[in-house]
Amino acid sequence: MNPETPRRSVLYMPGANERALEKAKTLPTDALILDLEDSVAPDAKPEARDRVAAAAASGEYGYREVTIRVNAPGTPWHADDVRAAAEAGPAGVVVPKVDTPETVREVEAALEKAGAPDTTAIWAMIETPKALFAATAIAEASPRLTVLVLGTNDLVKELRAEHVPGRAPLLTGLSLALLAARATGRAVLDGVYNDVRDTAGFEAETLQARQFGFDGKTLIHPGQIEPCNRIFAPAEEEVERSRRIIAAFEEATSQGRGVVTVDGRMIENLHVEEARRVLALAAAVAGR
Known part of the structure; x- marks a missing residue:
């Protein structure tokens, strides 16, 4: 893994939306997460899986690092998602709800069984208190694991906390994830900012993430890309x-x-x- 691979802006794109996947080819984001999980309704997941796998294998996204977010382990779609992702060979497979290093090793084994290329990394989503306390072990669980991704919405829910400016309820969790990434030589991405209309709030949170030491931030709207790229780039x-x-x-x-x-x-x-x-x-x- 090149530690200087730019991952300033990492945009989630709904896998069921063909227009969104096409539009992503023109957006100035450093990386894409083609999503099969939260943004896809249960009855649309098989079709979305085929569409996302074809997009990831197309080679039409230029410099953008293309990853696929599979459904979480234990769901009815997880095994088929991992198998399809392995065959598509994206830059990474984003795995939600990674609470233990065993989950990483299981995904690694499934990817290799399905013939995933060595270049397909695992990105582990850290979304629960249990995951945060195991973050170092998770990061070290496989040489394929190169990125930790904070799932801050789920973390707020698990903590029974509130979304507040400055993110005081999350500071300990953010620090634990960052420490685990730096101790193990992995990259680490901050979670999303939910209010796409609040430009000032987004920029403040993005600046906080950079000051903490994060490598970049996950995004939910194309309008968030430019300020994110600017803030995370060296001035x-x-x-x-x-x-x-x-x-x-x-x-x-x-x-x-x-x-x-x-x-x-x-x-x-x-x-x-x-x-x-x-x-x-x-x-x-x-x-x-």
Whole structure:
């Protein structure tokens, strides 16, 4: 997994809606989750499965990372969804309600039995208190698992909490998921923002997610893509400062100096590593 793969904006698209799947080919989102779960009525799931599998296998989505969200383990559709996803070979299979590492291993075995390519990753949705306490074990359960996805709506329900500005009831859970991802080298995506008309609220929550350290945010409406991409992309001043840090450090090293300062601040190896990460992400984003 390339840690600098841009996943700033990750848009859910309803698998039963053919027009939505077609429109997704033109949207400037970094990744897509073609959904077979919540957005698809029970009687429409078989047809949606065929449509989503064909879309994921089509190769018509350009740079966008295309994933399929299957129905949760234990539902009547889960096994057929996983099998169809394996045959389609998307970039990832998004698995809801992952509470234990055993679930990850079961999905991994099902994917491999169905002939999924090695490039098809598992994205595990973390949606319950049980999942949060097991997040590190879940992240480590398989080398196929590359991304943790927060299901904040379900988490709010499980906690009997409320959706409030600043997300105080969720801060512990967000931190646990983030810690698990960073401890295991996985990416981690924030949950959705429900009010598509509240632009200011969405931008505030997206900025909070970036400040926390999330790699990106899952979205429910195309109108959320532009602010999400902007907030999660390195700003020009951040890029320029990163260049100055690397240049100053390399110059000091070549001269045998042990002390380096940039803009009046002491620079250490950890700052150089972060500067290189910022430049790598900026270059990847520019390639979009």
